[in-house]
Amino acid sequence: MYKILVADDERDVVSLLRDYLELSGYCVFTAYNGAEAVEAASKAPDLILLDVNMPEMDGFEVCARLREHINCPILFLTARVEDSDKISGFAAGGDDYIIKPFSLDELGARIAAHLRREQRSAASANVRFFGNTVINYTEKTVSVGDEKIDLTKKEYGIVELLSMNMGQIFDKERIYEKIWGYDAEGDSSVVAEHVRRLRAKLAKYGEESHLGTVWGMGYKWIK
Numbered sequence: 001m002y003k004i005l006v007a008d009d010e011r012d013v014v015s016l017l018r019d020y021l022e023l024s025g026y027c028v029f030t031a032y033n034g035a036e037a038v039e040a041a042s043k044a045p046d047l048i049l050l051d052v053n054m055p056e057m058d059g060f061e062v063c064a065r066l067r068e069h070i071n072c073p074i075l076f077l078t079a080r081v082e083d084s085d086k087i088s089g090f091a092a093g094g095d096d097y098i099i100k101p102f103s104l105d106e107l108g109a110r111i112a113a114h115l116r117r118e119q120r121s122a123a124s125a126n127v128r129f130f131g132n133t134v135i136n137y138t139e140k141t142v143s144v145g146d147e148k149i150d151l152t153k154k155e156y157g158i159v160e161l162l163s164m165n166m167g168q169i170f171d172k173e174r175i176y177e178k179i180w181g182y183d184a185e186g187d188s189s190v191v192a193e194h195v196r197r198l199r200a201k202l203a204k205y206g207e208e209s210h211l212g213t214v215w216g217m218g219y220k221w222i223k
Contacts, residue, residue, distance in 0.1 A: 002115055003027045003044065007037035007062070008051035008077060017049065020104050021111075034062045041066050042128040047114060052078035052089070060092045067093030068146060069127045069134055073114040077102075128163065130223055133207045135163055144205035154179055155198045158191075162211070162221035171218035195219060 004026045006017045011032065018028045029045060031037040034057025037050065048066070052059035063074050075096040076089045086097050096110060126137035134143045140156055142149045151159070157179040162170060170178075176188035195211065202208040212222045 001025065001027050002046040003029065004111070005029045005031065005037065005040050005043070005045035005048045005050075007031040007034075007040070007049065007054065007059070009033055009054045010051070013051075013077075016104075017107075020108070024108055026111075034058060037062045038065055038129050041070060044127070046072055047111060048072060048074045049077055049111075050074055050094070052076055052085070060088050063089070063092040063094050069129075069136060069143075075110065075114065130163065130210050130221075131207065132205070133202070133210055135159065137164070144207055147205075149201050149205070151198070151201065152194075154194055155201070158194060158198060158219075159211075159221075162219060166221045166223060169214050169218045169220045175219070 002025075004021055006014055006021070006028060007030070008014050008017075009032050014030050014032065018030060021028045029040045029043050031040045033055045037048075037054070038057070041048070050059045050062060054062070057065075059076055059078070063076075066074070073095040074093060075098055076094050077098050077100060078085070078089075079100045089097050095114060098107060098110065128135050128137070132144050135141075136143070137160060140160070142151055142156065142159055158175060161175065161178055162168075172188040172191040175191045180190075195213075199208045199211050202211060210222050212220050214220060
């Protein structure tokens with residue numbers, strides 16, 4: 001089943017589109033502002049319907065941010081009809097531009113056409129957003145904005161383990177077993193040093209708050 005993200009600050013529009021798309025056999029996620037749209041993109045939609053005029057982050061900004069990491073088709077929904085707006089939409093990485101008001105049947109046909117035509121990389125299924133931090137589990141990279149953070153294999157392994165189990169506390173012994181392996185030579189004290197270096201690297205970008213310490217218990221990933 002294809003997954004579609006609908007992002008629009010008009011709740012009646014979102015409700016209408018959700019009902020129509022679910023009846024058409026799609027799984028639908030919804031967002032009502034730009035920040036929610038970026039967060040919902042972590043659910044790996046196969047296609048995104050994106051309103052231009054949204055609070056917090058407009059559709060062009062959302063598209064540009066997502067396009068750095070996601071390859072799925074992005075269709076703008078908007079009442080704007082100026083050529084300059086269309087150019088801005090395509091420049092941000094959009095694939096289509098649908099003017100409101102529009103026919104639901106026409107929209108459905110365009111969605112189906114994009115899903116048929118676009119055999120995109122499945123890498124988007126393995127990307128998650130945490131504030132300004134983006135983790136690509138397929139490429140095994142951690143980025144802030146456009147810049148990748150230079151992590152060692154073990155440092156990335158800690159990020160992956162904690163972020164994929166967000167909120168769960170892992171003590172040093174468990175992290176050591178998961179990342180270094182049960183038969184590794186050494187002990188779990190090395191984990192604290194890796195966490196210290198990892199937090200310092202995140203701190204250079206102001207993102208160290210994601211790596212939380214629970215005193216006397218261990219570490220966890222914080223959204």
